[in-house]
Amino acid sequence: MPVQCSSCSEKRAVLKRPKTGHSLCKECFFWTFEEEIHQTIVSAKLFKPGESVGIAASGGKDSTVLAHVMKVLNERYNYGLELMLLSVDEGITGYRDDSLETVKRNQQQYELPLKIVSYEELYGWTMDAIVKQVGLKNNCTFCGVFRRQALDRGAIMLKVGKICTGHNADDVAETVLMNVLRGDIARLRRCTAISTDSENEGVVPRCKPLKYAYEKEIVLYAYFKKLDYFSTECIYSPNAYRGYARTYLKDLESVRPSSIMDVIHSGENLSVREGVKMPVQGTCSRCGYISSQKLCKACVLLEGLNRGLPKLGIGKHHRFHDKILSQQPLTEEEERKLKAVDF
Amino acid sequence: MAALLLFISVSKKCVKCKEAPAALVIRAGDAYCRLCFKDFFVHKFKAVLGKNRIIFPGEKVLLAVSGGPSSCSMLRQVQEGLSQKANKKLRFVPGIAYIDEGAAIGQSVEERQRTVAELQAVFQATGFPFYILPLEQVLDLPASVVATNPSPSEQPASAYKAAVGHFVETDGSNNFPTPQEPKKMLLPHVQESHTLQQLLGSVKTLTAREELLNTLRQHLLVHTARTEGYSKLMLGDSCTRLAVKLLTSISLGRGAQLAQDTGFSDSRYGDIILVRPMRDYSAKEIAYYNHLFTVPSVVIPSVDTKTVDKASIQRLTESFVTKLQADFPSTVSTIYRLQLHTCFMHISTLNILGTCVLQVFSASCPSLTVKPSTCVTQDQREAAECMYEMVRSRALRPMSAVSVQPGYCCG
Ligand SMILES: [Zn+2]
Numbered sequence: 001m002p003v004q005c006s007s008c009s010e011k012r013a014v015l016k017r018p019k020t021g022h023s024l025c026k027e028c029f030f031w032t033f034e035e036e037i038h039q040t041i042v043s044a045k046l047f048k049p050g051e052s053v054g055i056a057a058s059g060g061k062d063s064t065v066l067a068h069v070m071k072v073l074n075e076r077y078n079y080g081l082e083l084m085l086l087s088v089d090e091g092i093t094g095y096r097d098d099s100l101e102t103v104k105r106n107q108q109q110y111e112l113p114l115k116i117v118s119y120e121e122l123y124g125w126t127m128d129a130i131v132k133q134v135g136l137k138n139n140c141t142f143c144g145v146f147r148r149q150a151l152d153r154g155a156i157m158l159k160v161g162k163i164c165t166g167h168n169a170d171d172v173a174e175t176v177l178m179n180v181l182r183g184d185i186a187r188l189r190r191c192t193a194i195s196t197d198s199e200n201e202g203v204v205p206r207c208k209p210l211k212y213a214y215e216k217e218i219v220l221y222a223y224f225k226k227l228d229y230f231s232t233e234c235i236y237s238p239n240a241y242r243g244y245a246r247t248y249l250k251d252l253e254s255v256r257p258s259s260i261m262d263v264i265h266s267g268e269n270l271s272v273r274e275g276v277k278m279p280v281q282g283t284c285s286r287c288g289y290i291s292s293q294k295l296c297k298a299c300v301l302l303e304g305l306n307r308g309l310p311k312l313g314i315g316k317h318h319r320f321h322d323k324i325l326s327q328q329p330l331t332e333e334e335e336r337k338l339k340a341v342d343f
Numbered sequence: 344m345a346a347l348l349l350f351i352s353v354s355k356k357c358v359k360c361k362e363a364p365a366a367l368v369i370r371a372g373d374a375y376c377r378l379c380f381k382d383f384f385v386h387k388f389k390a391v392l393g394k395n396r397i398i399f400p401g402e403k404v405l406l407a408v409s410g411g412p413s414s415c416s417m418l419r420q421v422q423e424g425l426s427q428k429a430n431k432k433l434r435f436v437p438g439i440a441y442i443d444e445g446a447a448i449g450q451s452v453e454e455r456q457r458t459v460a461e462l463q464a465v466f467q468a469t470g471f472p473f474y475i476l477p478l479e480q481v482l483d484l485p486a487s488v489v490a491t492n493p494s495p496s497e498q499p500a501s502a503y504k505a506a507v508g509h510f511v512e513t514d515g516s517n518n519f520p521t522p523q524e525p526k527k528m529l530l531p532h533v534q535e536s537h538t539l540q541q542l543l544g545s546v547k548t549l550t551a552r553e554e555l556l557n558t559l560r561q562h563l564l565v566h567t568a569r570t571e572g573y574s575k576l577m578l579g580d581s582c583t584r585l586a587v588k589l590l591t592s593i594s595l596g597r598g599a600q601l602a603q604d605t606g607f608s609d610s611r612y613g614d615i616i617l618v619r620p621m622r623d624y625s626a627k628e629i630a631y632y633n634h635l636f637t638v639p640s641v642v643i644p645s646v647d648t649k650t651v652d653k654a655s656i657q658r659l660t661e662s663f664v665t666k667l668q669a670d671f672p673s674t675v676s677t678i679y680r681l682q683l684h685t686c687f688m689h690i691s692t693l694n695i696l697g698t699c700v701l702q703v704f705s706a707s708c709p710s711l712t713v714k715p716s717t718c719v720t721q722d723q724r725e726a727a728e729c730m731y732e733m734v735r736s737r738a739l740r741p742m743s744a745v746s747v748q749p750g751y752c753c754g
C-alpha cells in the first residue's frame with residue numbers, strides 16, 4: 001500500500017527522511033530541506049544584504065547542492081547576495097580535471113560566475129607532482145594546507161567578502177569526534193562554529209550553511225533534483241584516523257539517527273577549562289597568511305618541496321624556520337633526516 | 344587474558360632499578376621488574392590523592408566495589424595505603440559498598456547468592472565495614488535522602504591543614520574500624536525484583552536502559568553514603584573506562600556534562616563528593632597488577648553482555664575505543680587528556696525524577712542559552728518519562744521534590 005506524504009497528505013510519499021523518519025513526497029521534501037537551510041542562515045545571520053559570496057565548488061554532491069540551494073534561497077527570500085563559484089584545481093589527473101568539468105557545467109546551469117585557482121599557478125606544484133616527491137603517506141597534509149590558502153587567495157582575487165563551504169552535519173560531527181580522538185582542544189572548540197569571523201587580514205570569513213543538513217538528505221536532494229555532480233572520492237585517500245571517526249559515526253547513526261545532531265550538540269556545548277593555552281595567531285613573515293609560527297605551514301611545505309626535503313613541513317620543525325627565512329643551507333645531518341620518506 | 348601474553352622474556356632489564364630483569368612492559372620502552380612496577384602503581388594512587396587534597400584525614404570514605412578488576416584493584420590500594428608499614432600512609436576511614444544488580448540482568452536467586460558469597464569473603468578479609476545492597480533497595484529510598492543537599496561549607500586549603508593537625512593530635516589510629524561481623528544481605532522480595540525489572544523493561548532502547556541503570560546505581564550509592572555517615576564516595580573508573588564514558592557522553596549529546604561524568608572529583612550531589620582515584624590507570628596496567636599481586640575479582644555480566652556491538656551507543660563506543668586502542672596505543676590517554684570544564688546542567692537533578700521531571704521540562708535553564716529540552720538527551724527524557732509514569736501509577740514510590748537549583752546547575 002502506498003504511503004501518503006505526512007506533510008501535505010495529498011501526494012504519495014517517495015522517501016522517509018533520515019533525520020526525522022517522516023514520509024514525504026518529493027515537493028514537500030525539497031521544501032523542508034531548503035527551508036531548514038534558510039532557517040540556519042537566518043538564525044545564525046550568515047549573510048548581509050548586498051554581500052558578494054563565493055561558493056566553494058568542488059563538483060561533488062555537497063557543493064553542488066549548496067550552490068543550487070543558495071541560488072534558490074537567494075531568489076526566494078531576496079537575500080540580495082551576489083553569488084559566485086570558486087574552485088581550486090589541485091592538479092590531480094583523472095579526479096580534479098573531471099570534477100572541474102562538472103563545475104563548469106554547473107556554472108552554465110546556475111548562471112553564476114566561476115573562478116578557478118590552481119595549485120600550479122599559486123605554488124608552482126600540482127598535487128600529482130607533489131605525490132611523486134612525497135609519496136602517498138603524507139600527501140593529505142599538503143592537500144589540506146594548500147587548499148585552505150588557495151580558497152582565500154581565490155576569494156581575494158574575486159573580491160568576495162565571504163566564502164561558504166559545503167560542510168554538512170556528518171562532516172562537522174566527524175570533525176568533533178576526530179578532535180576528541182586527537183585530544184585537540186583548540187580545534188574542538190572551533191570546529192562546530194558555523195562561521196569564522198576574520199580579524200586577520202588575508203583570511204576571508206567562512207560559513208557552513210549546510211551545517212545541520214544530513215549527508216543522506218543531501219544525496220537524496222541531489223538525486224531527486226537530478227543535479228549534476230561528480231561522485232568519485234579523491235584518489236589520494238584521506239587519513240586513516242578520519243576513516244575511524246567516520247565508521248564510528250556511521251555506526252552511531254545506525255543505532256540512533258539523531259546521533260549526528262547529538263555529537264554536534266555536544267561539541268557546541270563543550271567549554272574548555274580556564275588555563276588551557278590557545279595558540280596565539282600571528283602572520284607568516286614570508287607570505288602574510290595567518291600563522292602561529294614565523295612561517296605558515298604552506299610556506300614551510302613549499303620550501304621543503306623546492307629544496308627536495310619533503311619532510312620539512314611534516315611534524316614539528318620550527319627550529320628550521322630561521323634558517324629558511326635567512327636562506328641558509330641546512331647541515332648535511334639535517335638534510336639527511338628530512339630527505340628520507342618512508343613509504 | 345590475551346593482554347598478559349605480552350609479558351616479555353627475561354632478557355631485558357628494568358628501566359627503574361636497572362638491575363632486576365623486567366617482568367612486563369606497560370608502554371613501548373617502559374619495562375619494569377615486579378617490585379618497581381608495584382612501587383610505581385602504589386605511588387600513583389597515593390600521589391593522586393595527595394595532589395588533590397580532597398580527602399581529609401580521618402574522613403569516612405565509601406569505596407564502591409563492583410567486583411570488577413578496577414574497583415578490586417582500588418580496594419587493594421586502599422588496604423596497602425592504610426597498612427602500618429606503608430610510608431606516607433593514607434589516613435581516611437574506609438567502608439565498602441557493593442550493589443547487587445542481579446535482578447536487572449535477569450540472574451536467578453542462586454546465581455546472585457553465589458556472587459555475593461564470593462565477594463563477601465573478599466570484603467571480610469579486608470576488615471573494613473561493608474554493605475551489600477540489592478539494587479531493588481533504590482525503590483524504597485525515603486523522600487528526603489535523594490535530594491541534593493547543599494555542600495556543608497567551603498573547605499579551603501587551611502581546613503585541610505587543620506584536619507591534619509587534629510588527626511595527629513587525636514591519634515588517628517583509634518578511628519580505624521575494628522573487624523566486625525559480616526552483615527547478611529537481605530534478599531529483596533520477589534515483588535520488588537519484579538518492579539525493578541518492569542521499570543527497566545519499560546525503557547525501550549538499550550542505550551536508555553543503561554543510562555537508567557547508571558542513575559539508579561549512583562543514587563543507591565549516594566544514599567548509602569549519606570545514611571551511613573560517609574562524606575566521600577570512591578569510584579573505581581579506570582582511564583580506559585573514562586575514555587569510553589567521555590566518548591559515549593559526546594555521542595549521546597551530553598557534551599555539556601563531560602566534566603562531571605569523567606573528572607577526578609564530582610560534587611553534583613553537594614554533600615557527598617564522588618572521587619575517581621583510578622583514573623590514571625589503564626585497564627592494561629590494572630590487569631597486570633591484579634595478575635602479579637593476585638588481586639581477586641569477580642566476573643559479573645553487565646546488562647548488555649549478551650548482545651552484539653551495535654546494540655547500544657555505550658556498547659558500540661566501548662568496542663570502538665578498544666579496537667582503536669589496539670591500532671593506536673595512545674588513543675585512551677589522548678581522549679582522556681581532554682579535561683573539559685563544562686557547565687553541567689540539571690540532568691543530575693533530573694536523575695532523581697519524581698516531581699523534578701516536571702520542573703526540568705517546564706523551567707528553562709537560568710544562565711544558559713540552551714533550553715532544557717535540548718540539554719536533556721532523548722534517553723534521559725525517555726528514562727525520566729517512564730519513571731514518572733511509574734510514580735503516577737503508584738508502581739513506584741514518589742521520590743521527592745527536588746528543585747533545580749540555579750547557580751548549582753550551571754555553576
Ligand atoms: Zn507532500
Ligand SMILES: [Zn+2]
Pocket residue numbers: 139140143144234236237238
Ligand atoms: Zn586529499
Ligand SMILES: [Zn+2]
Pocket residue numbers: 284285286287288289295296297298299300
Ligand atoms: Zn606563508
Ligand SMILES: [Zn+2]
Pocket residue numbers: 357358359360361362363375376377378379380
Ligand atoms: Zn626494577
Ligand SMILES: [Zn+2]
Pocket residue numbers: 687688689708709710711752753
Ligand atoms: Zn542549566
